[in-house]
Structures are given as structure tokens and as C-alpha cells.
Amino acid sequence: MGHPRRATATVVTAAALFAGAAFGLAPAAGAAPAAPSAAAAPSLTFHDIPGSGGITLKGNVFAPAGATAHGAARYPLIVLPTSWAMPQIEYAAQAEKLADSGYVVVSYTSRGFWASGGSIEVGGPPDIADVSSVIDWALANTAADPAEIGMGGVSYGAGISLLAAGHDKRIKAVVAMSGWADLIDSIYSGRTQHLQAAALLGGLGEVTGRPGAELRQTLTDFLGSNLAREQDMIDWGRKRSPATYLDDINKNGAAVMLGNAWGDTIFPPNSYAKFFDELTGPKRLELRPGDHATAEGTGLLGLPNDTWTSAHRWFDHYLKGDDNGIEHEQPVQLKSRSDDGYEGYPSWAAVPNSKERLSLDGTKKVLTGVDSGADGGIAMLSNTLDQIARIPPMVSVPLLPRAFAGVWESGRYATERRIRGTATLHTTITSTKESGTLVAYLYDVGPLGLGKLVSNAPYTFHGETPGRPFPVNLELFSTAYDVPAGHHLALVTDTVDPLYIEHNPTGAQLTFSSPESDPSYLSVPLREK
Numbered sequence: 426m427g428h429p430r431r432a433t434a435t436v437v438t439a440a441a442l443f444a445g446a447a448f449g450l451a452p453a454a455g456a457a458p459a460a461p462s463a464a465a466a467p468s469l470t471f472h473d474i475p476g477s478g479g480i481t482l483k484g485n486v487f488a489p490a491g492a493t494a495h496g497a498a499r500y501p502l503i504v505l506p507t508s509w510a511m512p513q514i515e516y517a518a519q520a521e522k523l524a525d526s527g528y529v530v531v532s533y534t535s536r537g538f539w540a541s542g543g544s545i546e547v548g549g550p551p552d553i554a555d556v557s558s559v560i561d562w563a564l565a566n567t568a569a570d571p572a573e574i575g576m577g578g579v580s581y582g583a584g585i586s587l588l589a590a591g592h593d594k595r596i597k598a599v600v601a602m603s604g605w606a607d608l609i610d611s612i613y614s615g616r617t618q619h620l621q622a623a624a625l626l627g628g629l630g631e632v633t634g635r636p637g638a639e640l641r642q643t644l645t646d647f648l649g650s651n652l653a654r655e656q657d658m659i660d661w662g663r664k665r666s667p668a669t670y671l672d673d674i675n676k677n678g679a680a681v682m683l684g685n686a687w688g689d690t691i692f693p694p695n696s697y698a699k700f701f702d703e704l705t706g707p708k709r710l711e712l713r714p715g716d717h718a719t720a721e722g723t724g725l726l727g728l729p730n731d732t733w734t735s736a737h738r739w740f741d742h743y744l745k746g747d748d749n750g751i752e753h754e755q756p757v758q759l760k761s762r763s764d765d766g767y768e769g770y771p772s773w774a775a776v777p778n779s780k781e782r783l784s785l786d787g788t789k790k791v792l793t794g795v796d797s798g799a800d801g802g803i804a805m806l807s808n809t810l811d812q813i814a815r816i817p818p819m820v821s822v823p824l825l826p827r828a829f830a831g832v833w834e835s836g837r838y839a840t841e842r843r844i845r846g847t848a849t850l851h852t853t854i855t856s857t858k859e860s861g862t863l864v865a866y867l868y869d870v871g872p873l874g875l876g877k878l879v880s881n882a883p884y885t886f887h888g889e890t891p892g893r894p895f896p897v898n899l900e901l902f903s904t905a906y907d908v909p910a911g912h913h914l915a916l917v918t919d920t921v922d923p924l925y926i927e928h929n930p931t932g933a934q935l936t937f938s939s940p941e942s943d944p945s946y947l948s949v950p951l952r953e954k
Contacts, residue, residue, distance in 0.1 A: 467524035477554030480542030484533030518727030544637035591670030606700035688808025777950030789831035846950030
């Protein structure tokens with residue numbers, strides 16, 4: 426390990442170092458600009474940290490003013506692995522704030538990215554082992570307290586943090602923002618490849634890191650719809666899913682805070698919600714409007730941010746013992762896409778207190794392979810626009826071509842409908858081919874027929890007998906949305922969406938029916954005031 430270059434830093438200093446140190450290049454001695462009012466500011470040092478398997482991880486340490494590895498004072502330790510494709514300076518603003526309030530904070534560039542060694546493992550065993558190596562290093566080289574260790578991160582860093590909590594008993598608290606609990610359920614929900622999500626991650630990995638042979642083969646098989654390798658891909662994903670290690674996470678007892686956005690197109694909120702209710706230790710779930718990592722994004726710039734405020738409070742209580750009351754608050758905190766207030770619930774299961782069942786009567790025949798105009802938007806853009814301006818993807822429901830879209834509409838509502846939770850579709854399909862894909866959309870439709878997207882989800886089938894009906898059960902992506910009085914709901918099904926890979930053979934047709942013995946319906950979760 427080389428000698429660390431020392432600097433005293435505020436966010437201004439970190440920003441000045443971004444172009445060099447953040448990308449794994451240690452700044453030259455004396456190169457860091459002086460920070461204003463530096464006398465009591467936390468210190469920032471850059472390090473080569475030994476990772477598992479003999480690789481080097483590029484990292485940095487923010488520590489309280491005056492803290493030294495050999496001093497008597499010990500401070501709680503927080504380890505922050507970087508997000509996918511991000512350099513080690515990603516958390517500089519928040520790490521400095523945490524250090525200023527009494528933490529030793531170690532951030533490092535995840536293996537395979539930028540100047541850290543190794544190849545990209547996507548939360549595989551080497552990534553988990555890296556966390557333990559970083560903790561070992563921090564305990565030996567900083568003023569970290571071995572009895573008070575926390576993990577945190579955004580996206581990739583969140584997933585690695587949760588995985589580590591199931592493997593290293595020293596971890597007492599975790600804050601996992603915009604991460605995943607079930608990797609397969611996130612990017613292969615409904616047996617359908619999430620094309621834009623996987624392509625975005627794969628492309629960023631190639632540009633900023635070194636994907637290993639296993640990852641490259643998995644992505645090739647995934648995007649190429651290699652069904653012969655489907656089980657191998659599922660097994661690969663399960664190994665990288667915190668939900669696989671749920672019993673170990675519960676046994677180790679870390680206090681876990683989860684945060685996500687309703688419109689996350691990389692890791693939709695459904696798997697976090699299910700995972701949350703199965704945690705047995707101290708836990709908290711926060712869901713807000715936005716797309717992937719946008720709910721906490723402003724906090725990475727040092728700006729006021731509700732998610733990061735909760736993260737600090739979580740660490741303060743479970744690592745420092747602060748009596749800040751967070752353990753007494755309702756553990757589920759939701760912010761609707763339609764207003765600015767927060768709602769608290771005792772569990773995810775308790776969020777809806779009623780359900781409305783919309784009958785999907787009649788028979789609809791849909792030709793496949795043509796985009797009807799209904800779609801889920803563009804990854805990272807459409808749901809961010811919904812977060813900022815409350816403008817979700819929209820479509821004129823009356824103008825949707827019925828040859829390529831099945832449409833069912835409710836009656837007009839005299840009062841507001843507060844949708845909270847996960848809508849589920851049950852229907853019967855008959856296909857002219859053995860494979861196919863459908864996408865279901867739930868719209869809030871105004872008096873002029875303009876539909877605003879409430880939720881959606883894809884579904885793919887293989888190996889069905891052409892001409893034989895079969896049942897379909899599909900969970901739409903969880904959400905919190907208020908349908909105004911005077912509006913109504915519409916369920917739309919079509920077969921093409923740019924977000925997903927579709928598996929409809931040329932000339933195929935899907936028939937949606939509602940047998941008397943097994944009626945089709947959409948179950949909409951509601952929260953009545």
C-alpha cells in the first residue's frame with residue numbers, strides 16, 4: 426500500500442480534486458487547494474486499499490478533525506462502495522458531512538471500474554469479499570470503532586451493501602438507496618428482458634470499467650434471448666441477489682433502511698417492497714417519485730435531500746445511539762407522485778386498505794409486433810420528468826388502434842381514488858404462436874381521453890400450445906398515484922414497448938378472453954382516507 430496523500434477538504438476541495446483523484450489518480454503532494462475555514466474541517470486522504478484476491482481498490486477516507494489511527498478516540502465507521510460506473514469521489518459531499526458529525530467514512534471505487542483492480546463482478550463473491558477487506562483495512566489504518574460499522578450506497582453500492590450485510594456480522598446498519606433485492610425480478614420481470622436498463626448498464630460498464638468474461642457472456646445471452654442459457658442466467662442473478670441471503674441478513678441483525686423511486690427503470694420497487702416485509706430486524710422503507718437514483722441524486726451534490734437526511738438519522742441512531750426518534754416512526758414512508766406530503770404505514774402489506782376489482786369483460790384480439798403508441802417511456806428520462814413536473818408518459822386512449830391494443834375502461838369516478846401498492850392483472854390468453862410478449866399499462870384518463878401512465882409491466886411466455894387458452898397473472902410495478910374525481914382508469918395491453926425485448930413471432934395474434942369459470946380482472950390497491 427502506498428503512502429496516502431493528505432488534504433483537508435470541504436465539498437469545494439472535493440470538487441476541485443474530481444478530475445484527478447476521483448478517477449483513482451492520487452493527487453500530487455500539495456496539489457489540493459486550501460479549503461476555507463479548514464481549522465475544524467474533516468480530513469480527506471486518498472489510499473490504495475487492498476481488496477480481495479490481491480487487487481487494489483482506489484479509495485478515500487473522510488475523518489473527523491484530529492482523528493488518527495493511533496489516537497485514543499474511536500469513531501463509527503461507514504463504508505460506501507461506489508455506484509455502477511462511478512468514481513470514488515461520488516459520495517464526497519455526504520462523506521464530508523458524515524465525518525463532520527463524527528464518522529470515519531471510507532469510500533472506494535468498486536472493483537473493475539476506473540482505476541480499481543479486477544473485473545466487474547456485479548455483486549458477485551469477490552465484491553462481497555472486498556467489503557470485508559475494506560473494513561479490515563479501515564480498522565487497521567483509521568480511527569474506526571470495530572463495534573460500530575455501517576454500510577451504505579446508491580444503486581450498485583446499495584446492492585453490494587445489502588449483500589455484505591448477509592456475509593459480514595460486523596455490519597450493524599445499512600442504508601441501501603436505489604438498489605435491488607432480487608436482480609432477476611428487477612431486469613427480467615415477467616420473464617422479459619428490460620432492454621434499455623440492461624443496455625445502459627452494459628454500455629456504461631464497457632466505457633468506465635472492465636467487464637469479465639462471465640459478465641460479457643451473460644449479457645450476450647441475455648440480450649440475445651438465448652433460452653438455452655436461461656437457467657444459467659437466472660442462477661447467476663440469484664447468486665447476486667440480497668433476497669437469496671435473507672436468512673443470513675436477518676440472523677446477522679443489521680438495521681436496514683431501503684430507499685427507492687416509484688419509477689425506477691433499472692431496479693423497480695417491487696422487489697424492495699417484498700424484501701422489506703421479510704426483514705425481521707430494525708427496518709425502514711422509503712419510496713418517492715422519480716427514476717433510478719434521482720430521489721437521492723441532489724444529495725450527492727451536497728444539496729438538501731430527504732433520502733440522505735433519513736440516511737444520516739438512521740446511522741446516527743443505530744451506530745451512535747442518538748435518540749432521534751427514527752425508530753419510533755412508521756417504518757414505511759411513502760410520497761405519492763401526486764402530492765408533496767409523506768404517508769406512514771406499519772408495513773408494506775398495510776399500505777392498501779382496500780382493493781377495487783375492474784372486470785375485463787369481452788374478447789379482445791391484438792395483432793403483435795406493432796407499437797400501439799402506449800409505452801412506458803424512456804429509461805432515466807420519462808420518470809424523472811414525472812418527478813420534477815408531474816408529467817408521466819401519456820397517450821390518447823380513444824385514439825389507440827384497437828387492432829394493436831386491447832383497451833378496457835372503468836366508469837368515471839365521482840371521488841378521488843388513491844392508488845397505493847401493486848396492481849395485479851389476471852386474464853386468459855390464447856396465442857397463435859408458442860411464444861409471445863404483452864405489456865400491460867394502467868392509465869389515469871381525464872375527461873378529454875388523455876391517459877397518464879400510472880404503472881406498467883411486461884409478460885413473456887414460451888412453450889405454450891398455439892390455440893390453447895392459458896392463464897396469466899402479472900404484477901404491475903408498485904406505485905402511489907391519486908386519480909382525480911371525474912377521471913377514470915383504463916387498462917391497455919399491447920405487444921411492443923421500447924423498454925423491453927419482445928418475443929412475438931411475425932404474424933402472431935393474442936386473444937384476451939374472460940371465461941365464465943375464470944373471469945379476467947385487474948385488482949387495483951387503494952388507500953381510503
